[in-house]
Amino acid sequence: MNRNHVAAMFIGVLVCIPLLALYHFGYFKATAEWFAVLYSRGFILPAGGLKQMLWLQYGYYTCIAFISAWVCIEMPSQWRRFAFLLGGTFLTTTFACIMAMSGVLFEPISGSLALWFAGIAGIAVGGSVNAYRCHVMRDYFVGRLSTRLFEELADQNNPAKMTERREITVLTCRLLNHGELATGIEASQFEELATHFQRSISGFLIERGAYLDDCNARQVRVFFGFPLTDEHHALHAVQVAAVLRNHVATLTREIDQRFGKKAQIGVAFSTGPAVCGLFGVSHFESFSAVGDVIDFASQLCILNAEYGSKVLLSARTYALAKDNAEVRPMEMVSTVGSSQMSEVYELLAEKGALPEPDIRARDSFWQGVVQYRKGDLKQAQESFNSAVIEDREDAPLKYFMDRVDLALKEKSSPGKETPKHSRKLAVT
Structure with a gap:
C-alpha cells in the first residue's frame, strides 16, 4: 500500500465519523422527511410508501468518501477532479430518485457531503503529494531532461516503474x-x-x-x-x-x-x-x-x-x-x-x-563493401571508384579504398594473408 492509498483511507475515516455522529443525533432526520415529501409529489410511489434503510445510507457515504478521496489524490488534472465531483453529485441524486421509485427512502445530502468533503481533502493532499514528488524528482532530473518530459515523468506517479x-x-x-x-x-x-x-x-x-x-x-x-x-x-x-x-x-x-x-x-x-x-x-x-x-x-x-x-x-x-x-x-x-x-x-x-548523386555514390559504396567481403577485390575497387564525388572528401570511402589497394598488393605477394574485413572492438 503506497502513500496515496493510506492518505485516501485516512481522509475517508475522517469524513465518515462526523457523518455517522450526525446521523446518530438525528441531524439528517428532517432532511430525509423533506425528501420523502418531495418524492411523493414528484413520483408515483409504491402502495406501501417509503421505507428508510440506514445501512444503505451508511454504506453509500462510506464508499463514496473513500473513492472520492482516492480519485482526487491520484488524478493529476484539476478540472478532471472537479468534473468527477460534479458527476458524483449527479449520480447520487439520480440514485436517490431511483431508490424512491423502488420504495426506499434515500436522502442524497449525506452522500454528496461525503463526496465533496473527501474530494476537497483529496485535492489538498494530492496537491501537496505532487509538489513533494516534483521536489524530490527535481534533484534527479532537472538539467537531464527537458521541462516537458520532466512534467510528464512527474505526472506518472510511479517511480518504481x-x-x-x-x-x-x-x-x-x-x-x-x-x-x-x-x-x-x-x-x-x-x-x-x-x-x-x-x-x-x-x-x-x-x-x-x-x-x-x-x-x-x-x-x-x-x-x-x-x-x-x-x-x-x-x-x-x-x-x-x-x-x-x-x-x-x-x-x-x-x-x-x-x-x-x-x-x-x-x-x-x-x-x-x-x-x-x-x-x-x-x-x-x-x-x-x-x-x-x-x-x-x-x-x-x-x-x-x-x-x-x-x-x-x-x-x-x-x-x-x-x-x-x-x-x-x-x-x-x-x-x-x-x-x-x-x-x-x-x-x-x-x-x-x-540528393540523387549521393544516393548513387552510396549504392556504389555498398556494392563495393559487399564485393570486398566476398574477396572480389577488382570489382570492389571499381565500385569504390564509382562512389567518388568530385571536390568532396569522404574519409570512410578512402579508408575502404586503401584497404582494397592493400589487399591487392598482399594478394600478389606469395605467402601473405589478405587483410581481414572485420575487427575486434577495443575496451574503453
Whole structure:
C-alpha cells in the first residue's frame, strides 16, 4: 500500500465519523422527511410508501468518501477532479430518485457531503503529494531532461516503474582527440573548450527528448527510451542523430575559430537491453542504466576516428529504424570475449534527404563493401571508384579504398594473408 492509498483511507475515516455522529443525533432526520415529501409529489410511489434503510445510507457515504478521496489524490488534472465531483453529485441524486421509485427512502445530502468533503481533502493532499514528488524528482532530473518530459515523468506517479530491464537506445558523442587537445593548449583554455563542448551537445540532445546520463570533458552520453518509456526510441535517436551531424559540424568550426584547434567529434548509438534504475550512494545517486549496450555505443564511437566517419549505429538500431534512415555499411565487429559478429553502419541522413548523386555514390559504396567481403577485390575497387564525388572528401570511402589497394598488393605477394574485413572492438 503506497502513500496515496493510506492518505485516501485516512481522509475517508475522517469524513465518515462526523457523518455517522450526525446521523446518530438525528441531524439528517428532517432532511430525509423533506425528501420523502418531495418524492411523493414528484413520483408515483409504491402502495406501501417509503421505507428508510440506514445501512444503505451508511454504506453509500462510506464508499463514496473513500473513492472520492482516492480519485482526487491520484488524478493529476484539476478540472478532471472537479468534473468527477460534479458527476458524483449527479449520480447520487439520480440514485436517490431511483431508490424512491423502488420504495426506499434515500436522502442524497449525506452522500454528496461525503463526496465533496473527501474530494476537497483529496485535492489538498494530492496537491501537496505532487509538489513533494516534483521536489524530490527535481534533484534527479532537472538539467537531464527537458521541462516537458520532466512534467510528464512527474505526472506518472510511479517511480518504481523506472527500475526494470528494458530495451533502450544509447547515443554517445565523444571528443575523439581530447588527449591531444588537453596537452596542446593551456589548462584554462581546455577547461573552457570542454565546457563549451559539453554545454552545446547536452543542451542540443536534451531539447530533443534525450535523457542526459553522463557528461564529462571526454564525452556526452544520453538515453532514448528511459526514464520515460518510448517504443520508438531507436527511431527518435536516428532522427536526432541526423540533425546532430550538422550541429557537430558547426560546433567543430566554432572550436577551431575560438581556440585554434581542430576538434574531432564522433557520434555513435546502439540499441539493446539494459538494467535501468537508481544507482549510486548518497549525493552520487542518479537514475541510469547498466548493460553491454552502453559499452558498445562507446566502442562504436571510438571507431569514428578509424573510419573518419561522423555517426555510426549498431545493427539492432538499424533494424528498428531502417525505413527512416539513409545508411551505408562499414565493417563487421565483435566485442572482446565474444565471437558473434555484428554489422556497423554509418548514418548519412534521414530517409529521403539524400540528393540523387549521393544516393548513387552510396549504392556504389555498398556494392563495393559487399564485393570486398566476398574477396572480389577488382570489382570492389571499381565500385569504390564509382562512389567518388568530385571536390568532396569522404574519409570512410578512402579508408575502404586503401584497404582494397592493400589487399591487392598482399594478394600478389606469395605467402601473405589478405587483410581481414572485420575487427575486434577495443575496451574503453
